[in-house]
Amino acid sequence: MSAPAKTRTEPAGTGTRRGSRRRKQGIAGNALWFWVFVGPFVIGLLVFSYLPIIWSLILSFFEAYNTVTPSKFVGLQNYVDMLTDRNFLSSLGTFTIFAVFIVPLTFALSLLLALLVNQVKIARAFFRSVFFLPTACSYVVASLIWKLSIFNGVRFGLANTVLGWFGVDNIAWLSTVSPPWYWIPLITVRLWLQLGFYMILFIAGLQRISPTLYEAAYVDGAKPGWQVFRYITLPQLRATSVAVLILNLIAAYQAFDEFYNLIGNVNYARPPLVYLYGISLGQIQDLGHGSAGALILAAIIMIVTLLQSRLFGFGKAGD
Amino acid sequence: MPAHVPNAGLTRRDLLKRTGGLAALAAFTAACGGNTGRPSSGGGSGGDKVNLSQWYHQYGETGTQQAALKYAKAYTDANVTVQWTPGDYGAKLSSGLLSSKGPDVFESQLNIGMVKSNQVVALDDIMADVKDDFQPGDLATNTVDGKIYGIRMIVDPQVIYYRKSLLDKAGIKPPETLDDLIAAAKELTTNKVKGIFVGNDAGLAMGGPALWSSGGDRLTADHKPGFGTPRAAQAFGKLHQLYADKSILLGSPTDWTDPSALNQGLVAMQWIGMWAVPGMQKALGDDLGVIPFPKLDAQGKPAVYSGGWTQFVSAKSPNIDAAKKFVKWLWLDKQDFQEDWALNYGFHIPPRKSLAAKASKLQSGVAADTVKLTADYGHTDDPAWTPKMNTAYNDMLTNIVKKGADPAAEIANAEKTVNAELSRLFG
Numbered sequence: 001m002s003a004p005a006k007t008r009t010e011p012a013g014t015g016t017r018r019g020s021r022r023r024k025q026g027i028a029g030n031a032l033w034f035w036v037f038v039g040p041f042v043i044g045l046l047v048f049s050y051l052p053i054i055w056s057l058i059l060s061f062f063e064a065y066n067t068v069t070p071s072k073f074v075g076l077q078n079y080v081d082m083l084t085d086r087n088f089l090s091s092l093g094t095f096t097i098f099a100v101f102i103v104p105l106t107f108a109l110s111l112l113l114a115l116l117v118n119q120v121k122i123a124r125a126f127f128r129s130v131f132f133l134p135t136a137c138s139y140v141v142a143s144l145i146w147k148l149s150i151f152n153g154v155r156f157g158l159a160n161t162v163l164g165w166f167g168v169d170n171i172a173w174l175s176t177v178s179p180p181w182y183w184i185p186l187i188t189v190r191l192w193l194q195l196g197f198y199m200i201l202f203i204a205g206l207q208r209i210s211p212t213l214y215e216a217a218y219v220d221g222a223k224p225g226w227q228v229f230r231y232i233t234l235p236q237l238r239a240t241s242v243a244v245l246i247l248n249l250i251a252a253y254q255a256f257d258e259f260y261n262l263i264g265n266v267n268y269a270r271p272p273l274v275y276l277y278g279i280s281l282g283q284i285q286d287l288g289h290g291s292a293g294a295l296i297l298a299a300i301i302m303i304v305t306l307l308q309s310r311l312f313g314f315g316k317a318g319d
Numbered sequence: 320m321p322a323h324v325p326n327a328g329l330t331r332r333d334l335l336k337r338t339g340g341l342a343a344l345a346a347f348t349a350a351c352g353g354n355t356g357r358p359s360s361g362g363g364s365g366g367d368k369v370n371l372s373q374w375y376h377q378y379g380e381t382g383t384q385q386a387a388l389k390y391a392k393a394y395t396d397a398n399v400t401v402q403w404t405p406g407d408y409g410a411k412l413s414s415g416l417l418s419s420k421g422p423d424v425f426e427s428q429l430n431i432g433m434v435k436s437n438q439v440v441a442l443d444d445i446m447a448d449v450k451d452d453f454q455p456g457d458l459a460t461n462t463v464d465g466k467i468y469g470i471r472m473i474v475d476p477q478v479i480y481y482r483k484s485l486l487d488k489a490g491i492k493p494p495e496t497l498d499d500l501i502a503a504a505k506e507l508t509t510n511k512v513k514g515i516f517v518g519n520d521a522g523l524a525m526g527g528p529a530l531w532s533s534g535g536d537r538l539t540a541d542h543k544p545g546f547g548t549p550r551a552a553q554a555f556g557k558l559h560q561l562y563a564d565k566s567i568l569l570g571s572p573t574d575w576t577d578p579s580a581l582n583q584g585l586v587a588m589q590w591i592g593m594w595a596v597p598g599m600q601k602a603l604g605d606d607l608g609v610i611p612f613p614k615l616d617a618q619g620k621p622a623v624y625s626g627g628w629t630q631f632v633s634a635k636s637p638n639i640d641a642a643k644k645f646v647k648w649l650w651l652d653k654q655d656f657q658e659d660w661a662l663n664y665g666f667h668i669p670p671r672k673s674l675a676a677k678a679s680k681l682q683s684g685v686a687a688d689t690v691k692l693t694a695d696y697g698h699t700d701d702p703a704w705t706p707k708m709n710t711a712y713n714d715m716l717t718n719i720v721k722k723g724a725d726p727a728a729e730i731a732n733a734e735k736t737v738n739a740e741l742s743r744l745f746g
Contacts, residue, residue: 153570172569
């Protein structure tokens with residue numbers, strides 16, 4: 001590569017060296033600032049994510065009661081125990097029911113909200129903020145509001161007060177197993193908390209669609225409304241839709257706060273994270289089985305996510 | 320090094336220095352964030368005194384936190400800081416005991432797992448002179464392999480308190496058997512008031528007393544499951560009947576440990592501890608009666624769960640001797656503080672016989688009745704009963720009570736887990 005023209009005019013042995021030094025200093029400075037900004041996150045990632053995962057992997061092959069130090073090698077026994085543990089399997093069942101409701105509902109409602117907000121002519125930013133605002137609320141706080149104010153089982157709970165106007169008896173929303181009313185607070189609280197986030201993703205997706213496509217569709221005789229949505233909007237939102245579905249399913253696997261705070265650690269509505277928390281970080285402190293369960297769950301999430309991505313062709317050229 | 324390499328000019332030494340600096344910074348900030356409850360400086364304001372961290376769960380009775388702080392401040396041989404923990408104290412404590420950042424002194428309930436994993440130290444030396452002044456049950460619940468690991472701070476009997484007026488109005492006598500209780504709860508249930516409140520989980524807290532009332536126990540003396548009898552299955556089935564009859568309050572904003580449901584007239588009876596007596600008396604005056612968990616039938620016996628809190632010294636404490644000295648001072652020597660703790664906020668029975676005998680606040684009314692019921696029918700926890708066994712037992716009860724599952728099948732499932740735990744612990 002030839003040297004830049006500017007350096008060629010400078011006296012030999014001065015400018016080139018000075019420029020090279022400056023460039024080196026600049027690169028060194030860049031590297032320094034790179035580490036200043038990225039370093040803490042890298043260290044955080046190593047210390048708080050990778051090391052615990054590695055340690056968890058080690059613990060999963062050992063007996064470790066009331067200690068994080070491996071005490072007795074048990075091979076794959078913890079994995080076998082977890083995969084035959086009816087409570088762990090039942091927790092996966094709880095997750096499945098939750099996901100069956102929450103994933104399509106979140107998808108449909110956040111898309112609907114995005115379409116509505118995107119069409120609003122005035123105060124669009126206001127509506128976007130209003131629906132996005134609950135995302136900033138803590139799951140714990142929202143769960144407590146749902147539990148204590150809206151869905152408590154006595155006559156002064158909001159839901160029971162409204163039902164009372166129609167002569168319906170009080171319902172113990174969070175304590176009745178048959179019918180399983182507890183799903184209503186569990187699902188509505190999560191919808192309230194996360195719809196706004198997915199709505200924003202869909203709005204971003206909608207704004208990426210070229211208006212010329214719609215114009216062409218109208219020229220070709222497409223009717224505004226369902227037909228345009230079905231043949232233009234939805235296909236153009238494919239990448240966003242797949243991302244929303246994948247994120248939603250992963251978030252459903254990670255359900256903890258609303259279950260723990262609304263219902264507690266009970267076996268009829270215990271998702272995997274609540275069960276694993278109870279085993280390893282709660283009072284049982286069985287970190288061997290807990291680690292094995294956590295790694296099984298991580299493997300399930302990875303496999304399902306990969307399958308989902310493959311099924312929907314996520315990330316392929318053109319997305 | 321070629322100029323196009325991005326980190327040209329940054330030698331390995333530089334990189335190590337800088338990442339080392341960042342790691343040190345991260346460690347420093349992490350240390351700043353770790354709240355162990357101990358003062359931040361080595362000596363603190365007390366010069367050469369050691370620092371001790373004492374952990375409590377959040378008591379519901381007003382004034383208890385201030386009292387705990389007052390006791391800590393009054394101790395002059397060490398700097399004692401109090402960590403008051405709202406929420407899931409048990410989980411926080413379990414995690415704290417895994418590391419050296421946990422408490423030096425803490426309250427909890429003993430289980431053999433804590434001893435086997437060397438989390439608590441034996442306190443026989445400081446208990447030697449006063450052992451005879453404690454109730455045998457309170458010593459047994461803190462003893463493993465002949466060593467005493469904790470000092471009982473308070474005894475909390477759990478029983479059924481009821482509104483006398485509501486029972487009188489319905490012409491119902493205080494229930495003596497489990498069938499009486501089921502019938503009374505049903506009779507007392509109206510569209511405004513439920514018969515009884517036993518917790519939003521439909522009565523897991525009564526799992527032990529129901530078993531005792533049938534003549535069973537969680538574990539036998541030779542460490543075998545003691546809840547696999549037909550009579551135990553019958554008792555659990557009765558708890559399901561109470562639930563299925565819709566006579567119990569569910570979905571209360573506060574749980575069974577708080578007297579609000581009874582005080583606010585949402586229920587006629589409530590399963591709760593004696594700690595709530597001052598609050599209930601304030602709200603209901605003399606309209607308050609008490610019964611133990613009723614006997615299953617004529618062959619059974621009423622039961623009272625004699626729960627409570629115990630003080631322990633963490634084996635991971637860097638100042639075990641100082642911690643033991645503080646624990647001895649507070650829970651054995653300072654009888655005025657012990658009396659204050661047991662009687663001036665909620666009501667608890669002082670574990671020391673000598674103190675309980677002169678506790679004037681417990682010598683009349685429902686408090687006196689509860690003390691007598693505890694003496695007659697009290698059961699304390701067996702330290703061999705671990706949290707894992709308890710989880711299996713509670714899952715069994717949930718399936719029986721709420722789902723109406725077959726008690727025999729559920730008992731067999733819980734026994735499997737309990738047997739596995741027993742073989743791990745006792746071989």
